[in-house]
Amino acid sequence: MEFVEQVKEQEFEEFVSHHPTKSHFMQSYYWGDVSKEKGFVPHRVGLKNNQKLVATALILEKHLFGKYTYLYIPRGFVTDFSNHKIVQKFLQELKKFGKKRGAIFIAMDPDIKLQDLDADGNVIHPEKNNFELVTFLKKCGLKHLGFNKNFENREPRYTFRLNLDQPSFDDIYKGMHPTTRKILNKGNQYDLDVFVGDEKNIDDFYLTMKETAAREHLFCFSKEYYLNFYHTLHQHNMSDLYVVKVDISKLKETYQKKIQSLKQEWESLDESKYKNKQKLENKKKDLQKNLEKLEKEFNNIEQIDEKELVLSSIMTAKYNDKVWTIHGGNHRLLRELNANYLLYYTIIKDAFDQGYKTIDFFGTIGDPNPKDNGYGIHLFKKRLGGEYTEFIGEFHLILNKPLYVLYQKVYPSIRKWIKKIKG
Secondary structure (H helix, E strand, C coil), rough: CEEEECCCHHHHHHHCCCCCCCCCHHHHHCCCHHHHCCCEEEEEEEECCCCCEEEEEEEEEEEEECCEEEEECCCCCCCCECCCCHHHEEEEEHHHHHCCCCCCEEEEECCCCCECCCCCCCCEEEEECCHHHHHHHHHEEEECCCCCCCCCCCCCEEEEEEECCCHHHHHHHHCCHHHHHHHHHHCCCCCEEEEECCCCCCCCHHHHHHHHHHHHHCCCCCCCHHHHHHHHHHHHHHHHHEEEEEEEHHHHHHHHHHHHHHHHHCCCCCCHCCCCCHHHHHHHHHHHHHHHHHHHHHCCCCCCCCCCCEEEEEEEEECCEEEEEEEECCCCCCCCHHHHHHHHHHHHHHHHHCCCCCCEECCCCCCCCCCCCCHHHHHHHHHHEEHHHHHHHHEEECCCHHHHHHHHHHHHHHHHHHHHCCC
């Protein structure tokens, strides 16, 4: 078998985009161009058998100090991992390549499912798992970083994946949580403008990203990064930008109509139809409660000076038969309008109509706790009806042990320092 240090674009894409088990946008040729914005140098390498590719890897090189670097293969290299001979040979060649590049270690985090979980994280079908693959990779010389529960490593180890390969969209809709369906069944009652935008909407998108990052204590990249992400992938039909806006004057009119309707219902309440006084009292309480809620929300809307607001936005990644909701955020105001539900519904429906088989909601926590900062996002994604998915974890192929040990001790402190500086 022959190792190829520079696989040509068309050949690389043909292999990765059509691979039956390991096709991922983070291993596409073009993800290397996106990653340049983060200071990485991309390398597209491969392994050939009889002049035919049997494995590829998009490798991202990061300079550390002096002549030293580390290499990262996002979501793991692309091959048939059940073919141990190919995996072993490719790892041997990657090790040689890494040493040539002055790499201290090579990191990878394959998007290979570890085991089947139910929606609450309980193991089902325990006889079906990939623990043997973890053991095999460790025998190949890789260090496994463990089964972390949250976002300690480079990419999420848990996510929700919704199966779109179903007879009808109704089957997908029925699989959503009752709370989600209850919200969606009301339709677009506030006349929100849901649309697929373009580069002109990057400012709108970035506003929601900053709002969410500040509120949820999350990291937000620069606007230039998101613009590069969209521009690079969209030209290859690999990304869409979804946006939800609301016209404030129209929203006020909608609320006024709702408030007026409730008042009329109260005034026209025919008490003689209620033989049970308790039912009558309950009806009055419900009307009063809903009226007070609407009036409070209307008062908040009147404090908004803008003519329109961007309520929610999401930037997707699309590749092969999958869609990922990779970046997204929500405005801090008017969250009671549930714009994010309408937005995700639109993305899911579009993906189904366009023939995609899976939608990945890109990351969640592995230890769901209502007290956790990420629990709200976890619960929202869970209610979309996808499969709670656990990956096998991150691995390091150590090439310079003394410097690797030093890096492991120093790097966490550097990350904390950078986070502190960035707020």
